[in-house]
Ligand code: VG1
């Protein structure tokens with residue numbers, strides 16, 4: 001029976017870089033999830049009888065939220081709801097299921113790399129029929145709707161069993177619990193040379209993949225250990241836990257430091273890797289060599305043809321604006337277009353759909369391709385395994401040869417987390433106001449060649465997105481970018497992206513800290529970071 005429930009708008013249900021993210025207790029308020037989900041459906045047309053995919057990363061409140069989503073979807077007239085068993089579906093696997101089953105769209109319950117648990121974060125994201133995050137025009141319409149909503153429709157029924165595989169019928173409607181791994185694993189087998197990777201493991205190659213007690217555990221165990229024959233125990237923390245084992249499921253050098261230490265030890269594994277809460281990010285560290293996500297994107301693009309799914313070459317490369325320009329060098333060399341987009345995977349969807357880009361990536365540990373419409377952590381690790389197997393070389397050799405050929409982009413991101421929002425806004429505004437006068441300013445050996453506030457014109461649908469980050473370019477090819485995070489749930493996070501290009505192989509073995517010292521100092525001075533935020537140093541450097 002369908003019930004109409006009276007409700008009133010909640011403040012601040014505006015989706016950010018990747019869906020709506022808030023502290024878990026905010027989502028636990030009565031009607032909060034329902035309001036947002038009904039607002040999404042209110043902005044869509046033509047889904048009567050259609051399929052909706054629902055999955056999450058298994059974090060605290062995942063199961064409860066799924067019940068609400070499913071009941072609202074059925075009450076609104078969706079004909080079929082596909083749910084990952086146990087409420088589990090990684091973000092890239094959800095994207096694949098949407099595409100493969102011709103679904104109308106999907107709802108992903110995740111706050112990605114943010115910590116989970118009763119005091120952690122939760123999130124809801126809507127993906128469209130191409131499998132990708134809803135574009136800005138949709139998320140803005142949803143936000144507008146959340147401000148006006150006065151009722152939602154929900155099925156009055158006992159909770160559904162999320163654990164038993166199979167189909168339940170409710171009159172004309174069906175609910176199907178599907179194996180979250182099977183379709184995704186089959187897709188990976190098509191893209192990569194599993195025989196060759198199998199042989200690599202057989203020859204003694206050692207992998208440590210940390211699923212961080214998040215969503216990729218079941219995928220990684222099945223693919224790396226069962227299908228590819230990696231040693232038993234290659235996958236760490238393989239069981240998804242509601243609180244991620246009390247850890248922060250962000251596979252960066254701070255939260256996955258144990259992997260860095262392992263990789264840097266003399267007898268470390270050949271490859272250490274990890275992914276985040278919802279499985280779309282990746283961390284790749286070879287023995288003695290961390291690969292920055294920006295370098296990883298460039299190296300993947302340059303070597304993708306070694307994997308069967310990309311044997312005919314890449315059609316174009318896309319990267320988010322703050323991502324280093326290492327990929328630009330590759331695009332130039334292989335003679336394909338390079339697209340620079342705002343931060344967030346939703347901006348890649350059109351380029352992928354139009355066949356203009358094959359490989360996409362972000363500095364924030366995201367890489368992916370046209371196989372789905374999300375970034376894909378396990379895909380990136382498999383791509384590396386395929387490249388290493390095909391080249392018969394280790395990570396360090398692949399990286400240093402890449403730099404020798406294309407130059408090295410020293411790169412770091414400095415995050416000033418949870419600063420006061422008013423100060424952060426003022427900092428950005430002050431920088432914006434200073435833009436016209438920056439060109440030609442000199443600081444020691446550094447001279448500003450130009451500065452602007454990045455604006456994107458989508459070449460496919462003609463939409464425009466302004467104020468996407470302040471870029472300061474230097475005459476020696478260096479760059480500093482400033483922007484505010486759109487995924488945080490407390491205060492504001494200022495991200496400062498620092499980059500310097502070094503073409504000379506003799507100078508490519510400095511530490512990043514050494515190579516970027518001048519620019520890092522200047523990044524604080526130029527924006528008055530201490531003055532506006534009270535912070536003398538970043539809270540996280542990646
Ligand atoms: C961050 C990253 C961005 C990424 C987004 C979602 O956004 O910088 O590159 O697309 O997270 O990633 P922001 O606005 O906080 O800088 V995920 O894995 O959390 O969905």
Ligand code: CO
Pocket residue numbers: 112113276277278279280281
């Ligand atoms: Co994520």
